[in-house]
Amino acid sequence: MGSYYADFHIHSRFARATSKNLTLPLLDEFARKKGIKLLGTGDFTHPLWLAEIEHYLTPAPEKGLFILKDAAGDNPTRFILSVEISSIYRQGDRGRRIHTIIMLPTLEAATAFNDMLSTHGAKLSSDGRPITGLSAKRLAELAFSAHPQALVIPAHAWTPWFSVFGSMSGFDSLEECFEELTPKILAIETGLSSDPPMNWRLSQLDNVALISSSDAHSAAKIGREAVKFDGDLSYSAIADALRGAAPSRAGQRSASPTKLLGTIEFFPQEGKYHFDGHSAHNVRLSPAETKQNKGLCPNCGRRVTVGVLSRVEELADRPANFKPAGAPDYWSLVPLEEIIAEALGVQTGTKKVSAQYESLIQTFGDELTILLDTPIKSIEAASTPAIAEAVRRVRAGQLHIEPGYDGEYGTVHVFSDEERLAPSSSEQVTLF
The missing domain is CATH 3.20.20.140 (Metal-dependent hydrolases)
Known part of the structure; x- marks a missing residue:
């Protein structure tokens, strides 16, 4: 098949x-x-x-x-x-x-x-x-x-x-x-x-x-x-x-x-539990910071929710970046609607995002094909330079990320704050 x-x-x-x-x-x-x-x-x-x-x-x-x-x-x-x-x-x-x-x-x-x-x-x-x-x-x-x-x-x-x-x-x-x-x-x-x-x-x-x-x-x-x-x-x-x-x-x-x-x-x-933290006080902690604070919220003294990264550190018997022989591959992605929304400077769920999403699906078949396999030049021809550049950056892992903690999703942005806040920034992005 x-x-x-x-x-x-x-x-x-x-x-x-x-x-x-x-x-x-x-x-x-x-x-x-x-x-x-x-x-x-x-x-x-x-x-x-x-x-x-x-x-x-x-x-x-x-x-x-x-x-x-x-x-x-x-x-x-x-x-x-x-x-x-x-x-x-x-x-x-x-x-x-x-x-x-x-x-x-x-x-x-x-x-x-x-x-x-x-x-x-x-x-x-x-x-x-x-x-x-x-x-x-x-x-x-x-x-x-x-x-x-x-x-x-x-x-x-x-x-x-x-x-x-x-x-x-x-x-x-x-x-x-x-x-x-x-x-x-x-x-x-x-x-x-x-x-x-x-x-x-x-x-x-x-x-x-x-x-x-x-x-x-x-x-x-x-x-x-x-x-x-x-x-x-x-x-x-x-x-x-x-x-x-x-x-x-x-x-x-x-x-x-x-x-x-x-x-x-x-x-x-x-993910909602990558880092440690206490969402009631907007406290986000790395594993090292949690240890430094003895597992307690620096604002209220209550125990923080220990997240996934800390728990992995606790149970790991291998160093970071170790890959077992024969382990399958993986591909980290951002959903296409989120990419389109950021490139267009609007929220997900808007008519503008939906129209562009459906147009790309009609052109290339499905979302995973677009995110993983479609040539960037083809995406640009079917959408905008900003959307094509955003897909390229996701494939390359060139992102701006704030980790999630204690039930709060992290934020992943394709463009920097300066790019996103600049007037008409979505049309100023260059591809290469």
Whole structure:
């Protein structure tokens, strides 16, 4: 089939704090615009969303995947059954709050898994991302009981409050969390606040693949992080590719018809928990500054929220910039609408940005193609010199970044303050 992009972790309108216009046809439409070939359904545990999945989707030609029943065109978006589950429990004399992505290949397995969760007290109708008192390990056991090919992936593995390595309620290793089931955990999701180089600093993660997903709460956010595969497209092919993407198994990849080539990433500083800090007092701290302040807010004396970078530093057994042999690639990007908005000197969501975005999609096909592959000269011819220059700078990593902290997104700007504030600056940018 060639190469394609997958985004496994999204949400439906039945999850909290999500867009209320999310439907499967809309997800299919936006996946095509974004360049996502394989999209998670999200939230299959919610009874109303599962009913919509059964109504709108039908098995795809590729085993274990689904397509819209009335899909337009020759190459429709494939869907994979996925859900994120929140486990809140105690282990090792500590409260644990872990989010886990579960993927399954059949509706029968999804129904069986849902029944088991309900039996254990989960209120599946309350939220598309249900809460359970089951441990992450027990949750994995239920998933593998529902189907032996279940994929169990720790979600946004470094987020302070709800993740397997989180500073507030996580573990120091996958083994501590999943015990004897650890070999069945084929991947972790790195999350918006970390990227592969940060994760490469932990030798324990050489045994898992690193994936990235959008965790989209609206259709427009699909594909802001994703995974690039090459080869066959099927549920079992994805599982084989994840198994082979671990650096410790790099020598086995030639036997798999499908390979994980790399991940599409946020710049991790843009994530909400990259740095440490206390948002109530607008205090943003680097790991070194947190140590200097003994982990306390310099304004009020309360403990700061320890972010992803500090937590990686704490658990790392390798230096920064270490890359394991055989590790897949990654590409850090800024969403196209944000690039256009900054180049035009307006806000995202405006008619001007939308018109330019749709024009570029019509010309070049999809967003990831534009951001990664389209020649800069072609982008300039189809838009403006400022937009073309902005894409060039994103590809080169020539950005102005303020890291996120304690739930506050970081800021990523393509142009300097002087360029952005200058009159008609968007038309004064030179390409080379």
